[in-house]
Amino acid sequence: MSTKQASALAGKFSEIVGKDNVMTSENDRYAYSYDSAVLDPVMPGLVVRPTSSEALGRVVALCNEHGLPLTVRGAGTNLSGGTIPLPGGVVVLTNGLTRILEINEEDLYAIVEPGVVTASFAQEVARRGLFYPPDPGSQTVSTIGGNVAENAGGLRGLKYGVTKDYVMGMEFWDVDGRLIKSGSRTVKGVTGYNLHGLMVASEGTLAVFDKIILKLVPPPQAAKSMLAVFDSIAAASETVAAIIAAKIVPATLEMMDNFTIRTVDNFRHAGLPIDAAALLLIEVDGHPGQVADEAGVVERICREHRAREVKVAGDAAERNTIWQARRDALPALANLKPTCVLEDATVPRSKIPAMIAALDEISKKFQLTIGTFGHAGDGNLHPTILTDKRDKKEWLRVEKAIEEIFNQALALGGTLSGEHGIGLAKAGFLIKETGRATLDFSARLKKALDPKNILNAGKMAA
Amino acid sequence: MADIKKLAEMLKKLDDKLVSCMRCGMCQAVCPLFKETGRETDVTRGKLALLNGLAEQMLKDAKGVNEIVNRCLLCGTCQVNCPSGVQIVDIFLEARAILTGYFGLSPVKKAIFRGMLANPRFFNLLTTMGSTFQGVFTKKADELLGSSCARFNAPVVADRHFNSLATRPLRKTVGALDTPAGESGLRVAFFPGCVVDKMYPQVGEAAIAIFKHHGVGVYLPENQACCGIPVLTSGDRPTFDQLIEMNLALFADREFDYLVTPCASCTATIKELWPHYYGGERANLEKLALLGKKTLDITEFIADHLLSAEDQPAAQPTTETVTYHDPCHLKNSLGITRQPRQLIAAAGRTLVEMNEAGKCCGCGGSFNVAHYEISKKIGTAKADNIIASGAATVATSCPACMMQMTDMLSRRNKGLRVRHVIELYAEGLHRELVVKPQGGLPERA
Numbered sequence: 001m002s003t004k005q006a007s008a009l010a011g012k013f014s015e016i017v018g019k020d021n022v023m024t025s026e027n028d029r030y031a032y033s034y035d036s037a038v039l040d041p042v043m044p045g046l047v048v049r050p051t052s053s054e055a056l057g058r059v060v061a062l063c064n065e066h067g068l069p070l071t072v073r074g075a076g077t078n079l080s081g082g083t084i085p086l087p088g089g090v091v092v093l094t095n096g097l098t099r100i101l102e103i104n105e106e107d108l109y110a111i112v113e114p115g116v117v118t119a120s121f122a123q124e125v126a127r128r129g130l131f132y133p134p135d136p137g138s139q140t141v142s143t144i145g146g147n148v149a150e151n152a153g154g155l156r157g158l159k160y161g162v163t164k165d166y167v168m169g170m171e172f173w174d175v176d177g178r179l180i181k182s183g184s185r186t187v188k189g190v191t192g193y194n195l196h197g198l199m200v201a202s203e204g205t206l207a208v209f210d211k212i213i214l215k216l217v218p219p220p221q222a223a224k225s226m227l228a229v230f231d232s233i234a235a236a237s238e239t240v241a242a243i244i245a246a247k248i249v250p251a252t253l254e255m256m257d258n259f260t261i262r263t264v265d266n267f268r269h270a271g272l273p274i275d276a277a278a279l280l281l282i283e284v285d286g287h288p289g290q291v292a293d294e295a296g297v298v299e300r301i302c303r304e305h306r307a308r309e310v311k312v313a314g315d316a317a318e319r320n321t322i323w324q325a326r327r328d329a330l331p332a333l334a335n336l337k338p339t340c341v342l343e344d345a346t347v348p349r350s351k352i353p354a355m356i357a358a359l360d361e362i363s364k365k366f367q368l369t370i371g372t373f374g375h376a377g378d379g380n381l382h383p384t385i386l387t388d389k390r391d392k393k394e395w396l397r398v399e400k401a402i403e404e405i406f407n408q409a410l411a412l413g414g415t416l417s418g419e420h421g422i423g424l425a426k427a428g429f430l431i432k433e434t435g436r437a438t439l440d441f442s443a444r445l446k447k448a449l450d451p452k453n454i455l456n457a458g459k460m461a462a
Numbered sequence: 463m464a465d466i467k468k469l470a471e472m473l474k475k476l477d478d479k480l481v482s483c484m485r486c487g488m489c490q491a492v493c494p495l496f497k498e499t500g501r502e503t504d505v506t507r508g509k510l511a512l513l514n515g516l517a518e519q520m521l522k523d524a525k526g527v528n529e530i531v532n533r534c535l536l537c538g539t540c541q542v543n544c545p546s547g548v549q550i551v552d553i554f555l556e557a558r559a560i561l562t563g564y565f566g567l568s569p570v571k572k573a574i575f576r577g578m579l580a581n582p583r584f585f586n587l588l589t590t591m592g593s594t595f596q597g598v599f600t601k602k603a604d605e606l607l608g609s610s611c612a613r614f615n616a617p618v619v620a621d622r623h624f625n626s627l628a629t630r631p632l633r634k635t636v637g638a639l640d641t642p643a644g645e646s647g648l649r650v651a652f653f654p655g656c657v658v659d660k661m662y663p664q665v666g667e668a669a670i671a672i673f674k675h676h677g678v679g680v681y682l683p684e685n686q687a688c689c690g691i692p693v694l695t696s697g698d699r700p701t702f703d704q705l706i707e708m709n710l711a712l713f714a715d716r717e718f719d720y721l722v723t724p725c726a727s728c729t730a731t732i733k734e735l736w737p738h739y740y741g742g743e744r745a746n747l748e749k750l751a752l753l754g755k756k757t758l759d760i761t762e763f764i765a766d767h768l769l770s771a772e773d774q775p776a777a778q779p780t781t782e783t784v785t786y787h788d789p790c791h792l793k794n795s796l797g798i799t800r801q802p803r804q805l806i807a808a809a810g811r812t813l814v815e816m817n818e819a820g821k822c823c824g825c826g827g828s829f830n831v832a833h834y835e836i837s838k839k840i841g842t843a844k845a846d847n848i849i850a851s852g853a854a855t856v857a858t859s860c861p862a863c864m865m866q867m868t869d870m871l872s873r874r875n876k877g878l879r880v881r882h883v884i885e886l887y888a889e890g891l892h893r894e895l896v897v898k899p900q901g902g903l904p905e906r907a
């Protein structure tokens with residue numbers, strides 16, 4: 001697809017979205033050639049920014065009419081290349097569509113435009129005394145559209161689920177620019193195919209989301225946080241399993257390995273136990289009485305499983321210190337080396353010790369620095385490879401290490417990606433996990449919905 | 463004009479710093495400019511990517527990149543929040559120097575930087591002729607004068623609501639000072655900065671009154687040069703060095719405990735940017751490092767060196783409510799947020815926090831002149847927050863922020879006053895005198 005073709009159509013796009021919302025200059029286009037994945041940039045031919053639903057639909061239709069590749073872009077924070085356009089293609093921005101259309105306190109749902117920023121939405125919901133739990137680390141910038149398209153998770157995934165658990169319904173544009181409706185404002189609803197379910201994690205390859213109906217829940221009344229220190233990863237993992245076996249589902253159950261502990265402590269000098277093999281950071285929430293009970297049980301389980309020390313946060317400040325350490329994990333690691341590759345291979349939680357051992361092996365074998373932290377409660381680890389992508393030799397080893405991480409995760413009965421998506425980065429590995437038949441089925445689906453293959457071609461298996 | 467390959471090579475020098483940006487995009491959450499425009503080229507991630515693209519010769523439109531890099535408040539908000547610890551402001555300043563070296567300085571900037579700022583006497587003379595001057599400005603003169611900090615162009619250009627030039631600048635009302643340490647045992651060098659000298663002499667007078675009250679000796683030499691921030695941000699390194707040297711000649715070998723300024727930008731510049739970016743004689747580096755160490759923001763000096771815990775609140779409480787705006791150069795560059803608030807309390811005022819007190823006011827030095835419309839949008843958001851706080855007065859600790867907030871608030875006609883924190887503190891001392899005559903406050907300047 002040539003940039004020429006796209007820019008020849010700039011006038012037509014301008015008619016739809018206004019001249020100011022069409023960007024054609026080299027510099028403007030370059031600024032939409034990348035996202036947060038460590039991949040090479042690709043120059044789009046045109047960038048358009050619709051500011052109404054109707055304009056969004058017409059933009060999609062115009063692209064389809066001319067067979068122009070189209071990539072929808074929210075905040076461009078996905079870690080898998082999902083918003084890297086095709087050469088000369090059209091990037092469609094959603095940050096002109098940022099209205100919260102309704103927050104319904106009686107029926108516990110909200111309707112938002114796709115460009116609404118996750119944290120601003122959660123904040124607005126909280127102001128009404130309600131709760132929208134999905135909290136990806138990028139929530140201060142990520143968009144609801146991007147969250148749905150990647151099925152984003154977060155720290156609260158274990159107890160509260162991930163984005164897909166909150167999508168009640170949706171309106172989206174098909175490639176012909178026709179508005180498709182799926183789901184409803186009601187808790188129950190079985191009218192037609194579960195198309196909105198299909199849209200979740202579709203990474204911009206099947207349709208373009210317009211309005212999204214999200215479920216809201218009442219907020220927990222109380223919470224208690226604690227930090228447990230372990231001398232072995234195995235003991236920490238057994239603790240995780242024991243907590244779940246005791247029928248307690250903490251809101252958050254995070255782990256940090258020794259390398260990450262040392263790095264974080266060096267970053268903020270928060271007095272973390274730098275000789276510990278692992279830390280568990282745990283929060284239980286709910287009714288005050290239940291919280292007190294569960295916190296007691298969790299503390300006991302930690303001690304029974306050889307926790308060297310358990311610190312229970314006594315007040316808000318102490319609670320904040322615990323979670324600051326977790327929030328610091330990525331920044332602290334990222335500060336060490338120029339390039340930071342954040343992976344999200346996920347295994348059943350009982351396999352965490354095996355996975356950590358495998359990561360240790362991999363880091364030795366390829367002589368790479370890998371810090372691991374993540375959502376121990378749901379087996380979603382973030383092995384983080386620290387490198388310098390300019391070092392070509394090392395980069396080759398990084399690529400091999402990533403492949404090996406995927407292989408290990410699959411061998412342990414896990415999955416390629418817990419929350420960051422497939423995009424360009426993992427498209428080639430999909431077949432390993434799902435098999436030929438699954439890819440063919442997906443391809444047929446894609447072909448039926450997007451015959452000209454304009455929607456984010458090359459992402460996923462499409 | 464040299465060829466673009468050469469430019470790319472020069473930008474390659476920034477590679478080690480550029481590479482630490484992991485493109486996470488978290489800067490989108492905090493950049494005040496991006497908040498208004500939603501354009502990736504306005505946010506840090508986009509700017510860094512473009513610099514990288516230019517260095518890698520993937521882009522041809524260097525002029526466009528230059529404009530984009532200059533379209534930034536240099537507020538540093540992205541830097542303090544960047545998870546990857548990218549030295550963003552440093553990259554921007556270096557890039558501006560490289561790009562200015564390549565494209566040359568605009569004739570207008572050349573005239574003001576090299577003709578005026580580098581000649582403090584002439585600069586002073588011109589501004590003293592203020593009122594005769596003020597009526598005759600054209601658009602061009604607006605740009606000319608706007609590119610210095612002391613934007614003494616009065617309310618005549620476009621629809622701006624500027625303070626007029628003070629009819630009697632600080633150097634006339636106070637003049638030069640050289641007094642020994644008093645009761646406090648401390649002696650400071652006072653660097654009022656261009657804006658205080660020429661536009662808000664009352665802030666300088668408040669400082670002098672405070673020093674007198676606390677028995678602090680003052681060294682205030684004549685013909686201080688601009689701190690150089692407008693010059694540095696425009697990439698004019700030779701003039702920057704020249705201004706530093708002029709100031710160094712006045713301050714380097716004198717006896718004083720601290721160099722104190724009432725201007726957040728001057729403080730940050732002297733403390734951090736002088737030692738870092740000075741490109742002149744090596745022999746001066748040590749002096750600059752020493753001077754930087756001795757340099758304090760005035761609120762920090764008063765709160766941490768003159769007040770003891772039992773002093774507070776010093777003044778008879780009033781019913782006046784005050785809200786405080788954190789200047790970027792204090793909060794982001796120096797991490798100072800407590801001391802100004804402490805002084806407001808010590809002045810007997812009730813502090814009511816506004817929403818987003820730490821968000822940039824949109825001034826950004828010459829950004830305000832080059833991009834007035836966006837600057838106004840960002841400033842209007844600030845004005846909204848100030849008004850919503852319900853306070854009668856907004857205080858801050860940077861005269862450039864004072865100018866911007868005055869402009870933005872006066873359009874709203876809400877009768878709010880814009881004050882420097884130390885003006886309030888000095889008034890508090892005055893009231894204290896009324897209540898406790900033994901307090902020993904000198905008559906007000």
Ligand SMILES: Cc1cc2nc3c(=O)[nH]c(=O)nc-3n(C[C@H](O)[C@H](O)[C@H](O)COP(=O)(O)OP(=O)(O)OC[C@H]3O[C@@H](n4cnc5c(N)ncnc54)[C@H](O)[C@@H]3O)c2cc1C
Nearest residue numbers: 074075076077078082137143145146149152153204209419
């Ligand atoms: C620092 C950091 C921390 C992160 N932490 C987490 C985490 O904790 N959990 C997690 O799950 N992810 C995390 N991520 C990854 C990323 O933020 C999420 O995938 C997020 O959901 C992406 O949102 P976005 O608005 O940036 O989407 P984008 O990156 O802009 O887009 C993502 C995908 O969605 C598609 N898309 C966007 N809008 C639409 C639409 N309206 N219609 C159709 N398709 C659309 C795009 O085409 C693309 O394929 C993190 C990323 C970073 C940089």
Ligand code: SF4
Nearest residue numbers: 483484486487489544
């Ligand atoms: S927050 Fe820092 S690392 Fe992330 S994109 Fe912005 S500048 Fe780069």
Ligand code: SF4
Nearest residue numbers: 493534535537538540
């Ligand atoms: S310095 Fe301020 S205006 Fe410039 S990119 Fe950073 S946050 Fe935005």
